[in-house]
Amino acid sequence: MSRFPFSDPRTLPVNVIGALDFDERKGALAPRRLPAWTRPQVPQMMDVMVRMPSGVRLAFRTDSPAVTLTVNSTRMVTPPAAPRPVVFDLVANGRLMSHACDAGSALLLNPAKPGEFELQRGEPYDVTFELGVGKKECELWLPQNCFIELHALCVEDEAQLEAYEPGGPAWAHYGSSISHCMEADQPTGTWPAVAARRSGARLQSFGVGGQCHLDPFVARTIRDLAPDCISIKVGINVVNLDSMRERVFQPLLHGFVDTLRERCPNTPILLVSPIFCPSAETNPGPTRPDGNGQFRTFERAPQFADGALTLQRIRTLLEETVDARSDPNLHYLDGLRLFGADDAGDLPDALHPNPAGYRRMGERFSSLVFGPGGAFHELTPDVTGEGHP
Structure with missing residues (x-):
């Protein structure tokens, strides 16, 4: 050898x-x-x-x-x-x-x-x-x-x-544990990997469990890579850690996109809102596992909830951000289209999908984003609504 x-x-x-x-x-x-x-x-x-x-x-x-x-x-x-x-x-x-x-x-x-x-x-x-x-x-x-x-x-x-340098468009994806996918049963079973392989894209994953908080050094890293397309799936960690209020969240999101646009002025950018999480849809965080390993939000006194974020509110803010910028290459995808309430049977800890749930997310992302009518379809014109195996 x-x-x-x-x-x-x-x-x-x-x-x-x-x-x-x-x-x-x-x-x-x-x-x-x-x-x-x-x-x-x-x-x-x-x-x-x-x-x-x-x-x-x-x-x-x-x-x-x-x-x-x-x-x-x-x-x-x-x-x-x-x-x-x-x-x-x-x-x-x-x-x-x-x-x-x-x-x-x-x-x-x-x-x-x-x-x-x-x-x-x-x-x-x-x-x-x-x-x-x-x-x-x-x-x-x-x-x-x-x-x-x-x-x-x-x-x-x-x-x-x-x-060897594989072909296909370079895709940088930033997200939380639900993009890191530690619960997947194999490395090609993470949903970004499933989407990339089906769509012929070259994945650069910044899925970091518990740590997607719009950190400026992540924005500068992605900016300097100058990929062909960028997706940002943000929100669940912000609620789970109660790391910021509405006053801070939306300006940070604008700043993250501004940084990307410094070197990627016309690159397709997709903002993706959180998938379904039953305890945090209408309740602000923080979120912690209970004695049975199920993730639950903790109640707070109403006087301390001013500006606290829920998943439903974050979805609204992400969509409003895209609308406010009037950027033809900035797009929004509702995360419930990747994994919604009807998929909750594949959410064993009430937060993270299981391997089947991750695969389904990747297949849906490939069809919705890389397929016809999707934000990245011009980069992958051969991808159909069914994606590539």
Whole structure:
């Protein structure tokens, strides 16, 4: 086997799509989804989510009959719940293969003491995919719900390996845990990945669990990437954390769009409002899980609710923002069209969709946004209302 190490981000044997920076470990690289200059500005809990590689994949061409990725993964586990497998997906010439692993490290969280954890350190392990004969264009999707250290990629002796740049429009998506999709059963099962694969778009995911609060450094990051299309799915974290009132929310939203327009003056931008969340539709946050793991809002005295936001109010504010700007390339999509009250059976914790719910969201987004009449359809004219498999 020929071994290509991940030891220097300047000499990588593959194209790491979706990673804008790396943490350098001993003999390994850990991908990050924000650029290095943002590090002093990123809050600690957001840093945790940035280091989970939702939407990150290794793109390469090879004629090797098999490839082996040596990695270490670190899962977050809350006992007594059993840890979920770590899943890697490889798409070779359009054919999807999956590999589930139970190896690697684990962070054991203490639900009674949220700031405490125990690290169970594991060893690097191999993930092997059989590709068959011939040259393949490959995208190896990393797990979306754990930390990953990349150690090496191995191919058969004498086989070729070269970086690959997939085609299609570059799509940057910013959102919450419902865009991060830690509950999805595989990395290509996150709804942005489903939509991107069906529509032929190149996804850059900024889905960050609990951390979508219109941070200016995210706007500057997306602006500097200058993608072909941009979507911003905002609102649920604002309610869940009660992080801002109406007085602040709408000006911040305008400022986020203003920043994007500095370098992307005519780029299609889509504002997407929250999907259905029963406890927060008409009640302001904060939202916390109860003893049964169901997310509920907490009541407050009326005198402290002035300007507090609900999901219904946020949907109105997003639509009003689009109307007020009179920007022909700024669009609005009601998140209830992606996942509404009729889909609540696939909302097991009353906040996050299950794998079937995420897939349905991705299929609907592909049809509504990349399909005929959609905000991004001019970039993907071959996409029909049914999307692409």
